[in-house]
Structures are given as C-alpha cells and as structure tokens.
Amino acid sequence: PGDQVPAYAAMLNPPQREAVLTTEGPVLMLAGAGTGKTAALTARLAHLVATRRAWPSEILCVTFTNKAAREMRERVARHLGSPGEGMPWLGTFHSICAKMLRRHAELAGLQSNYTIIDTDDQIRLLKQLISQSDLDEKRWPARQLAGLIDRWKNRGLNPADLDAVENEAYANGRGQAMYQLYQDRLKSLNACDFGDLMLHVLNIFRAHKDVLAEYQQRFKYILVDEYQDTNAVQYLWLRLLAQERKNICVVGDDDQSIYSWRGAEVANILRFEKDFPGAHVVRLEQNYRSTPHILGAASGLIRANSERHEKTLWTEMPGGDKVRVIGVWDGPEEARRVSEEIERLEREGASLDGIAILVRAQYQTREFEDRFIQTGINYRIIGGFRFYERAEIRDALAYLRVIAQPQDDLAFERIYNQPKRGLGAKTLEKMHGHARATGLPLAAASLQLADSDELPRRAANTIGGLLRQFLAWREAAETMTPADLLRLVLDESGYNDMLAADRSAEAAGRAENLSELARAMEEYETLGDFLEHVSLVMDSDGREDEETVTIMTIHAAKGLEFDNVFCVGWEEGVFPSQRAIDEGGLASLEEERRLAYVAITRARRSCTIMHAANRRIYGQWTSSIPSRFIEELPEEHVDQQTTMTGGASLWRANWSENEDPFAHVAQNRPERAQARGPGWQRAVETGYETRQKRLAEPGRSAASFAAKPRSDIAIG
Ligand code: ATP
Numbered sequence: 001p002g003d004q005v006p007a008y009a010a011m012l013n014p015p016q017r018e019a020v021l022t023t024e025g026p027v028l029m030l031a032g033a034g035t036g037k038t039a040a041l042t043a044r045l046a047h048l049v050a051t052r053r054a055w056p057s058e059i060l061c062v063t064f065t066n067k068a069a070r071e072m073r074e075r076v077a078r079h080l081g082s083p084g085e086g087m088p089w090l091g092t093f094h095s096i097c098a099k100m101l102r103r104h105a106e107l108a109g110l111q112s113n114y115t116i117i118d119t120d121d122q123i124r125l126l127k128q129l130i131s132q133s134d135l136d137e138k139r140w141p142a143r144q145l146a147g148l149i150d151r152w153k154n155r156g157l158n159p160a161d162l163d164a165v166e167n168e169a170y171a172n173g174r175g176q177a178m179y180q181l182y183q184d185r186l187k188s189l190n191a192c193d194f195g196d197l198m199l200h201v202l203n204i205f206r207a208h209k210d211v212l213a214e215y216q217q218r219f220k221y222i223l224v225d226e227y228q229d230t231n232a233v234q235y236l237w238l239r240l241l242a243q244e245r246k247n248i249c250v251v252g253d254d255d256q257s258i259y260s261w262r263g264a265e266v267a268n269i270l271r272f273e274k275d276f277p278g279a280h281v282v283r284l285e286q287n288y289r290s291t292p293h294i295l296g297a298a299s300g301l302i303r304a305n306s307e308r309h310e311k312t313l314w315t316e317m318p319g320g321d322k323v324r325v326i327g328v329w330d331g332p333e334e335a336r337r338v339s340e341e342i343e344r345l346e347r348e349g350a351s352l353d354g355i356a357i358l359v360r361a362q363y364q365t366r367e368f369e370d371r372f373i374q375t376g377i378n379y380r381i382i383g384g385f386r387f388y389e390r391a392e393i394r395d396a397l398a399y400l401r402v403i404a405q406p407q408d409d410l411a412f413e414r415i416y417n418q419p420k421r422g423l424g425a426k427t428l429e430k431m432h433g434h435a436r437a438t439g440l441p442l443a444a445a446s447l448q449l450a451d452s453d454e455l456p457r458r459a460a461n462t463i464g465g466l467l468r469q470f471l472a473w474r475e476a477a478e479t480m481t482p483a484d485l486l487r488l489v490l491d492e493s494g495y496n497d498m499l500a501a502d503r504s505a506e507a508a509g510r511a512e513n514l515s516e517l518a519r520a521m522e523e524y525e526t527l528g529d530f531l532e533h534v535s536l537v538m539d540s541d542g543r544e545d546e547e548t549v550t551i552m553t554i555h556a557a558k559g560l561e562f563d564n565v566f567c568v569g570w571e572e573g574v575f576p577s578q579r580a581i582d583e584g585g586l587a588s589l590e591e592e593r594r595l596a597y598v599a600i601t602r603a604r605r606s607c608t609i610m611h612a613a614n615r616r617i618y619g620q621w622t623s624s625i626p627s628r629f630i631e632e633l634p635e636e637h638v639d640q641q642t643t644m645t646g647g648a649s650l651w652r653a654n655w656s657e658n659e660d661p662f663a664h665v666a667q668n669r670p671e672r673a674q675a676r677g678p679g680w681q682r683a684v685e686t687g688y689e690t691r692q693k694r695l696a697e698p699g700r701s702a703a704s705f706a707a708k709p710r711s712d713i714a715i716g
C-alpha cells in the first residue's frame with residue numbers, strides 16, 4: 001500500500017493487487033478457477049524484484065508443471081526486461097529439489113553427478129532385490145512394492161519411520177526391510193528415484209540445521225502455485241523453508257484438488273491459517289477466463305460436491321454460447337464430429353493452438369490421433385506419449401511384427417524376454433553369435449540354437465518354446481482377424497498374466513491401452529495393412545513450427561486455458577472412471593467431479609462435451625450411459641444436441657457415406673495432401689476400403705450391429 005501502481009500490476013483488480021502489495025508475512029489466496037491467481041502470483045514475483053525487495057535469486061517460486069514454470073519465467077522476463085542478478089528458483093517441487101540435491105549430494109550419501117532413475121529402472125531393481133531376498137515376485141509384485149515406497153516417500157517417511165502397520169503392508173512384515181534394501185542399493189549405484197528428490201532434501205534439512213538455515217536466509221520470499229495439490233513431504237519441506245521469514249504466499253483452489261491419488265492433501269491449504277497465524281487471506285471472485293455459460297455450468301456442477309468451501313464466481317465476459325453437450329453414436333463418430341468442429345472453427349478463423357481435447361484416460365487419445373492423422377489436423381499430446389509410442393503398445397507391436405516378418409530382429413530382441421522368461425544377456429549374446437555365424441535372422445538362428453546343445457537346457461527349452469509359439473501364431477494369422485490374433489498373442493505369451501499380476505495403477509492403464517489397440521485393429525483386414533498403418537502414423541509427427549491442436553489428460557491441463565475445449569467420453573465408466581464407481585466412496589466420486597470442474601473451466605470461449613452411446617470393448621459393442629456429470633450441469637447453461645446417425649454409421653466408422661477422405665483433405669489442406677505423399681494416401685485408403693468392404697459383406701448390414709447392452713459389464 002502506498003506504492004505507485006507499476007505496469008505489471010496495472011491490469012490487476014483490487015484484491016489481486018492486495019495480494020501483490022502485501023509482500024511481508026504469510027498470504028493465502030484461495031479462489032476459484034480463472035480468477036487470476038497465477039497472474040497475481042506472477043505479478044507478485046515481478047513486484048518483489050522491481051521494488052528491490054529481493055534479487056531474483058532470493059525468491060523461490062514453485063509451480064505445478066514445467067510448462068507453468070516456463071510460462072511464468074517468460075512473463076516475468078517480459079515485466080522486468082533484463083532481470084537483475086540471477087534467476088529466481090522457479091520450477092516444480094522436483095526440479096527445485098533436484099537442484100538442491102546436486103549441491104548437497106554428499107549429505108545424502110550420493111555424489112553430485114547422481115542419476116535419477118525412471119519407473120522402469122526402479123521396477124527392474126526392485127525385482128532383483130525381491131528375488132535376492134527369496135520372495136516370490138508373483139505373490140509380492142515389484143510394482144506393489146514400488147507403489148508403497150512411493151507412498152511412503154510422499155509422506156516424508158524413511159524406512160526407519162515406518163510403523164508396524166506400514167511394515168505389514170508388504171510380504172508379511174518385510175516392507176521396511178525391503179524399503180531399506182532398496183535405498184541402500186540406490187546409494188551404491190549413486191542413484192535416486194523421483195520420490196527421493198524431495199525426501200533426501202527434507203532429510204538434509206532435518207539433519208543439517210546449517211544447510212536449512214542457509215536456504216531460510218537466502219529465500220526472502222516463497223511463492224507457491226496450486227497449493228491444494230501439495231502432498232505431505234512437499235508441505236513439510238515448505239514449512240521448514242518458510243519458518244524463519246514467514247514470507248510465504250500460496251495460492252490455490254480446493255475445488256481443483258485432483259491429485260489425492262498421489263498423496264496430495266487438500267487439508268494443507270485449509271490449514272494454512274493455522275500453520276501461519278495472522279496469514280493475510282485474499283479471495284478472488286471475478287473470473288477473467290470464461291464466458292458466463294461456461295462458468296455457470298462449471299459452478300453448478302461443483303456444487304454437487306459436499307466437502308468444499310462455497311465460492312461465488314462472476315464474470316464480465318460478454319455473451320458466448322451455452323456449453324454444448326453432444327451425444328453421438330459411437331467412438332469413431334465422436335472423433336469425426338470433433339474433427340469436423342475443429343475444421344469449422346478453423347474456417348471461422350480460430351487458431352489450432354487455442355483448441356484442446358481433454359480426455360480422462362490416456363487410452364482415449366487413440367481414436368482422435370487416427371482421425372487427425374487422416375484429416376491432416378496437426379496435433380500434439382501433452383504429458384504422455386503418443387499412443388503408438390507407449391511401451392506396452394510397442395511390445396505388442398513387436399510381437400505382431402515378428403509374426404508378420406520373421407526377419408525383424410529388432411522387434412524380436414524387444415520381446416524375447418518380455419514378459420520375463422529368465423533369458424539373460426548371455427543367452428542373447430549366444431543367439432547373436434549364432435545368427436552372425438549362420439547368416440540367419442535372429443529368430444531363426446535362435447530356433448536352431450535351441451535344438452542344439454549349446455545353450456543350457458532351461459534356456460534352450462524356453463527359447464524353443466517361444467519360437468514354436470511364433471510358428472503357431474503365424475499359422476493362426478492366416479485365418480484370424482488381426483484383432484483376435486493380438487488377443488491370442490497377449491494371452492499365450494504371458495503378457496496379460498504379467499499385467500494381471502501387477503497391482504499398480506499404471507498396469508490398469510496399460511491393459512486399457514492394449515484393449516484400445518485391439519479395437520483399433522478391428523478396422524483392418526490383414527496384419528500387414530495394420531502394421532503399415534502404424535508405421536505411417538508413427539512417422540507423421542507434427543512439425544514444431546506449425547499450429548497444433550492439443551490432446552491431453554485433464555490432469556495435465558490444470559492451470560492452463562484454451563479458447564475452445566472439447567471434453568470427450570463423458571460416459572459412466574469412462575468419466576467418472578470405472579474405478580471411481582467401483583470404489584463407491586464419496587471421496588473418489590467427488591475427486592472425479594473436481595476433475596470435471598477443472599476440465600470445463602479450461603475453456604475461454606466454447607466448451608463442448610461429448611458422449612457416445614456405444615463403445616467397443618474387447619471387440620464387442622456395449623451401450624453406455626451418459627456421465628452423471630452431464631445431468632448435474634444446470635440446464636440454463638447447457639445446449640443438448642444429439643446427432644446420432646443411427647446404426648448405419650458403425651461400419652462407416654471414420655468416414656461418412658460417400659465421403660472420400662482424399663477429396664476431403666485435398667480440399668481442406670491441399671498443402672498437406674501433397675506433403676504427406678503416397679504412403680499416407682495408401683494408409684488412409686486401406687482403412688477406408690476395409691470398412692467399405694465390410695459394409696458390403698452379406699449379413700453384415702449395419703443394422704445387425706445395433707448395439708446390445710452387455711450384461712457382464714456393470715455400469716452405474
Ligand atoms: P486456475 O485456477 O485455472 O489456475 P487462475 O486463477 O490461476 O486459474 P489465471 O490463469 O491467472 O487464473 O488467469 C486466468 C485468465 O485471466 C488469464 O488469461 C489471465 O491473463 C486473465 N486475467 C487475470 N487477471 C486479470 C485481470 N485483473 N484483468 C484481466 N484479465 C485477467
């Protein structure tokens with residue numbers, strides 16, 4: 001107060017300005033979506049530097065994603081021109097802790113060049129430790145242990161901190177010992193996992209008061225975005241750092257807490273005033289992002305949650321359309337409809353950069369990717385791999401490639417021991433040696449080798465068995481549809497068993513991705529057609545400098561905004577997810593509803609919610625029920641449309657009747673039709689022709705595929 005209003009604060013409203021100018025002491029900004037929390041936090045950072053209250057390097061600013069950190073850095077640079085001394089410590093909790101840990105690695109028993117291992121390495125390491133400890137990995141899967149260790153680390157617990165109950169959670173009371181073993185092993189490898197980044201630094205702060213004091217002195221100001229999603233270890237870390245100066249400003253929205261499955265505790269934001277007595281609380285009510293209908297729909301929806309703090313939100317944004325709810329016949333039609341809408345928006349002058357498709361689960365991206373590739377709409381996937389690049393999809397494709405193409409050594413090498421068959425590097429070496437000596441492809445050479453006595457009996461039997469399986473699959477491929485073949489292979493290879501034994505959350509996602517792959521294959525007649533389609537799809541990465549539509553999960557979209565948002569797959573079992581429904585608890589459904597709130601509030605101008613009446617699950621059509629969240633949207637803000645073209649659309653799948661994909665692309669994007677070349681044309685045609693042929697098959701009239709509800713899938 002008293003300060004002149006500088007440029008970076010000029011656009012701010014009075015409460016925002018208050019949050020910026022109240023520089024000393026704890027500040028809590030608790031407000032709904034799109035009210036300018038992040039904007040105010042950014043201005044605060046600029047203000048602290050511009051008024052010389054602190055050098056940039058004396059400010060710690062925590063964002064939720066790297067993308068958010070990048071945006072904030074750009075915004076601050078814009079406000080400040082050349083930013084005085086150093087840069088602020090600006091990034092995610094993990095990136096900031098990684099930086100701190102490099103400086104003090106020796107205090108955690110590491111060297112400063114330590115490596116950060118990923119989940120795959122982590123699982124591999126745990127498997128070794130489990131088998132060394134004479135535990136049965138089938139009974140006590142590595143992923144289960146990894147999940148537990150993660151959870152403990154999120155709570156700031158070291159092995160010694162576990163209580164009896166936690167210890168019992170793995171292998172009849174061996175949780176603590178295995179956790180300790182894992183930590184020791186990591187140290188000897190000069191490595192740490194993701195969770196260690198926070199935990200090691202917290203341990204250092206706890207054990208070395210001088211180090212903690214150094215940071216407490218250094219950081220004159222601490223700023224934290226998306227505070228509602230901090231977990232216990234992050235909370236403890238922040239509290240230690242802020243204890244001295246107490247100049248901590250946190251912002252968040254309890255309605256947007258969507259990471260409780262990763263240990264986030266919404267209670268952290270609600271008890272801030274207790275932790276920091278005298279905290280200055282700022283509430284923002286004006287939303288600057290969305291039109292009244294979008295805001296009204298989102299606010300009405302979140303009101304169905306019981307555990308929340310009621311907030312008033314209003315906007316001065318003019319007009320705008322109601323939130324559209326569109327019901328379509330099936331998944332392919334959903335993708336087609338969205339892509340038509342995108343082309344319409346483009347014709348009206350919208351930029352692809354301002355368009356997002358928000359999915360609940362990663363596997364949902366596939367149908368959109370396929371359609372966008374065919375229509376030439378550039379897209380990118382944030383916070384995840386493109387569908388065909390995911391590990392389990394690559395594994396499955398590798399099996400199929402070896403079946404289709406026995407000389408495909410690379411594919412064979414990828415899966416000869418995936419799932420684990422106890423074939424080690426030694427066996428692979430011998431196989432390679434024999435392949436070189438005989439000039440045969442790896443698979444064929446290995447079969448020979450298996451029948452000789454050059455391999456240990458067990459390895460010879462295993463590899464021989466696998467290759468004979470491949471022969472059988474190759475034969476099956478002659479008569480089976482590609483999709484059925486894939487299902488057979490996943491079953492017989494033990495891949496499905498491997499996923500079933502794996503009780504982690506990711507395993508469920510992997511299984512979903514694989515059934516989505518089978519679904520994609522339904523559209524192809526031969527394995528060769530499908531594999532060609534895939535290789536072209538994998539090759540057609542959008543160029544960096546072009547505008548792109550963004551496809552992402554709602555989780556990854558937090559804090560971001562787009563002009564036009566498509567929320568897809570709003571059906572019971574998809575969103576809310578089947579898991580949330582099965583768990584049945586209020587808590588998990590309320591978290592799904594908060595996710596829905598986050599999804600709608602990403603939209604600035606238009607929000608379109610899609611739901612399909614039928615989805616293909618495991619090759620069977622099943623009818624689905626619109627999401628309960630649709631019903632909860634206040635009627636006055638919603639425009640319901642149904643464009644079901646009936647059963648006839650089933651076999652038309654991606655393209656409607658008489659619609660020629662080439663004419664379509666040539667007309668809409670001539671440059672792309674040219675650039676993509678003949679291979680791409682062939683791929684589109686293959687898919688199209690297959691569908692046309694199927695439509696023409698006797699007894700395959702569209703009507704005979706009218707969806708029947710499946711009794712073995714419980715919905716609702
Ligand atoms: P979320 O809860 O989704 O993270 P948020 O509260 O952080 O949202 P911001 O992203 O900071 O909201 O702001 C939303 C939009 O409103 C942005 O486009 C921002 O530039 C704009 N905005 C923020 N404050 C103002 C203001 N005072 N005047 C005009 N526009 C503003």
Ligand code: MG
Pocket residue numbers: 037038039225559
């Ligand atoms: Mg924000």
